[in-house]
Amino acid sequence: MDILKIFTLAIGEMLSPTTITFVLCALGLAVHFGFTGLLNFGQAAFAAVGAYGMVISIDTFKLPLFLAILVGLVCSVLFALILGIPTLRLRADYLAIVTIATAEVFRYFMTTIGFSNVTGGSNGLSQFGSEFWALNPIPEGNYNFGFATYRADQLYVLMVGWGAVIIGALILRLLMRSPWGRVLKGIREDEDAVRSLGKNVFFYKLQALIIGGLFASVGGMIFVLNLSNVQPQVWTTNFTFTIWSILLLGGAATILGPIAGGMIFIAVISVTQGLMSGLVELGLLPFLTQPDIAQIRLLLIGLSLMLLVIFRPQGLFGNKKETQFNV
Amino acid sequence: MSKSKDLAIDQICIGDIAPGCRKVDPILIADGVKRQFGGLTAVDVEHVEIPRGLITALIGPNGAGKTTFFNLLTGFDKPNQGNWSFEGRNLAGLSPYKVARLGMIRTFQLTKALSLLTVIENMRLGAQKQPGESFLTALIRPLWIRREKEITEVADTLLKRFKLDAKREDYAASLSGGQRKLLEMARALMSEPKLIMLDEPMAGVNPALTQSLLDHIKDLKANGTTVLFVEHDMHMVRHISDWVIVMAEGKVVAEGPPATVMKDQAVIDAYLGAHHDSDLGALAKPAASRSTKKGDTK
Numbered sequence A: 001m002d003i004l005k006i007f008t009l010a011i012g013e014m015l016s017p018t019t020i021t022f023v024l025c026a027l028g029l030a031v032h033f034g035f036t037g038l039l040n041f042g043q044a045a046f047a048a049v050g051a052y053g054m055v056i057s058i059d060t061f062k063l064p065l066f067l068a069i070l071v072g073l074v075c076s077v078l079f080a081l082i083l084g085i086p087t088l089r090l091r092a093d094y095l096a097i098v099t100i101a102t103a104e105v106f107r108y109f110m111t112t113i114g115f116s117n118v119t120g121g122s123n124g125l126s127q128f129g130s131e132f133w134a135l136n137p138i139p140e141g142n143y144n145f146g147f148a149t150y151r152a153d154q155l156y157v158l159m160v161g162w163g164a165v166i167i168g169a170l171i172l173r174l175l176m177r178s179p180w181g182r183v184l185k186g187i188r189e190d191e192d193a194v195r196s197l198g199k200n201v202f203f204y205k206l207q208a209l210i211i212g213g214l215f216a217s218v219g220g221m222i223f224v225l226n227l228s229n230v231q232p233q234v235w236t237t238n239f240t241f242t243i244w245s246i247l248l249l250g251g252a253a254t255i256l257g258p259i260a261g262g263m264i265f266i267a268v269i270s271v272t273q274g275l276m277s278g279l280v281e282l283g284l285l286p287f288l289t290q291p292d293i294a295q296i297r298l299l300l301i302g303l304s305l306m307l308l309v310i311f312r313p314q315g316l317f318g319n320k321k322e323t324q325f326n327v
Numbered sequence B: 001m002s003k004s005k006d007l008a009i010d011q012i013c014i015g016d017i018a019p020g021c022r023k024v025d026p027i028l029i030a031d032g033v034k035r036q037f038g039g040l041t042a043v044d045v046e047h048v049e050i051p052r053g054l055i056t057a058l059i060g061p062n063g064a065g066k067t068t069f070f071n072l073l074t075g076f077d078k079p080n081q082g083n084w085s086f087e088g089r090n091l092a093g094l095s096p097y098k099v100a101r102l103g104m105i106r107t108f109q110l111t112k113a114l115s116l117l118t119v120i121e122n123m124r125l126g127a128q129k130q131p132g133e134s135f136l137t138a139l140i141r142p143l144w145i146r147r148e149k150e151i152t153e154v155a156d157t158l159l160k161r162f163k164l165d166a167k168r169e170d171y172a173a174s175l176s177g178g179q180r181k182l183l184e185m186a187r188a189l190m191s192e193p194k195l196i197m198l199d200e201p202m203a204g205v206n207p208a209l210t211q212s213l214l215d216h217i218k219d220l221k222a223n224g225t226t227v228l229f230v231e232h233d234m235h236m237v238r239h240i241s242d243w244v245i246v247m248a249e250g251k252v253v254a255e256g257p258p259a260t261v262m263k264d265q266a267v268i269d270a271y272l273g274a275h276h277d278s279d280l281g282a283l284a285k286p287a288a289s290r291s292t293k294k295g296d297t298k
Helices: A003-014 A017-035 A043-059 A065-087 A094-112 A111-118 A130-134 A152-176 A181-191 A189-194 A201-227 A235-251 A256-281 A290-311 A320-324 B066-073 B097-100 B121-126 B144-160 B177-189 B207-222 B234-242 B257-261 B265-272 B280-284 B286-297
Strands: A142-144 A150-151 B026-037 B040-051 B054-058 B081-086 B102-106 B197-199 B228-230 B243-248 B251-256
Touching: A003 A017, A003 A256, A017 A043, A017 A152, A017 A181, A017 A201, A017 A235, A017 A256, A017 A290, A043 A065, A043 A094, A043 A111, A043 A235, A065 A201, A094 A111, A094 A235, A111 A320, A150 A152, A150 B265, A152 A181, A152 A201, A152 A256, A181 A189, A181 A201, A181 B121, A189 A201, A189 B097, A235 A290, B026 B066, B026 B234, B040 B066, B040 B228, B040 B243, B040 B251, B054 B066, B054 B207, B066 B081, B066 B197, B066 B228, B081 B228, B097 B102, B102 B177, B121 B144, B121 B177, B144 B177, B144 B228, B177 B197, B177 B207, B207 B228, B207 B234, B234 B257, B243 B257, B251 B257
Parallel strands: B054 B228, B054 B243, B102 B197, B197 B228
Antiparallel strands: A142 A150, B026 B040, B026 B081, B243 B251
16 A cells, blocks of 8 residues: 555545536535525536536537637526526525426436437537647646646646636635625525615525526536536536535635635545555455445545534634534 | 603694594505405504604504514515505515615514624624625725725714624624614614614513613604604503504504503503503613613623
8 A cells, every 4th residue: 555645646636627626616505505595406507507508509509619618607697597586585495405406307408318419418528628628828748746747738727727716716705705795694694684674685695596606617617628528427416415515524604615625525535545445455454345445435424524514513614603603 | 751752642643543543744654454364364454654753652462463564564574455655655565675775674573683794794784875785896895895984984883872882793693682682773773764663672671671772762763763663561662652553453453642542441451451550661760770771781
């Protein structure tokens, strides 16, 4: 077992495009749940809508990349409106039910054979990456950073992805420290009180749903651009619950939380996989075989998340003061 | 006590005092407002007018429909039928936030302090016309920071007045029940409402703090704000209100100056209970208890 290798691998995973996608989705979910109190269990669908919106525009309608990204974002906004307008006037639980159902409907819709000439069906689409890769400004070659060696195209995706994370986080920081963010937090605490103070609560909730959804959509786009491939089976409820885990791990009502939480979550998964696999190899876990590890690992992660929510409900980066009150 | 006690009846209402009588200068007029929950008629108000610039108490036993009437007037609930207007503007069918923007701000019977916001953030949220509350302006700090400073100044003055200034940076969740009532009232004042509607401001508040709340309500009137408040206890009402409206089983059954209403035997027996003579209002004599209230708000 090579401990050093396990950890360098984990660092690589922490910075990977998958982590970027989860971080962006978690930032969006922080806007939904952490700041506004909206229970969105369909964040995977927001990512998928953005990704498919962009990919279909390029692949089927031959639009240029930047226009396609715009189409993806517009699709995401429309999706938020479709979900939000009927449900945001109701109690929070209804949004939860509708989002989880819609996410599944969307995934199955994309798998349907009848539309596969546009959506690619269950095979997905893969003829859309060329323009993105052509924009790579980094010269060909391998770049060594000690913990990992990246090809120019890998470095390019990471640059774009983390750039998006940083810009997104800065925008969120500005928003959440503004009076606009204050209204959202007020809605999270008690929307009737905010209504009685003359704020259009429904409109704010709709705005929050749209903005959080846009973050997920950008995340989805980076995910599919990196793979040069979009497939419907990626955007499952598992995807959504991973995002929730990351959010709760980092701290729902924070901006640093989803970012660091995402990196830690992915690193923990990678390290436990490596360590347990190594231990099994050495025969130190005689009751386990290699294929068991993935399951046991998820079980342990689930358990630690439960403990986290019970003993540190504000998350790793949340404000400790907040939990002193049982409200 | 207050000068309003000397206000002649004919300066408030026109004609004979009767349920639904017309006022010289009404700020709020309700007409035929009816709300039914299935077979139960919770509110059935034929006509009522709230006089401007005065303190009006809305009293009645449990289940009389006071809070439902409040909810209807402020748009939090929709009536089956009826019209009501505020300063001549029809409010029927208007959303709660629009009602609030017109200058008619309410508080809630079960206090709604925004727990995980600090006291000062609670206060700032009460202000109107903050450009930073719209999404695009929020991103550009210079566009709203000046208004924010103005708002904060007003908030600090109010916090001082309500003796919450020491709690400025604390979460509202850390306040006591009485302090939350004060915070909610102070927050409602941030927008300088023309009419403030207090739903049981004294419920669950200890006697010393009740006195301070009563004083605050009188201050509101002195500053030109019309007050309409719901209360169970006639003795509290007697000491501060200029006008009393009695509701029972959804209807307005009596109204008039406190002294007159209290003499109305039917009202007393039917709606105030038999123990109305035991004077819970001893604590409403300001000079006697003023010294005790300071300790409570800390």
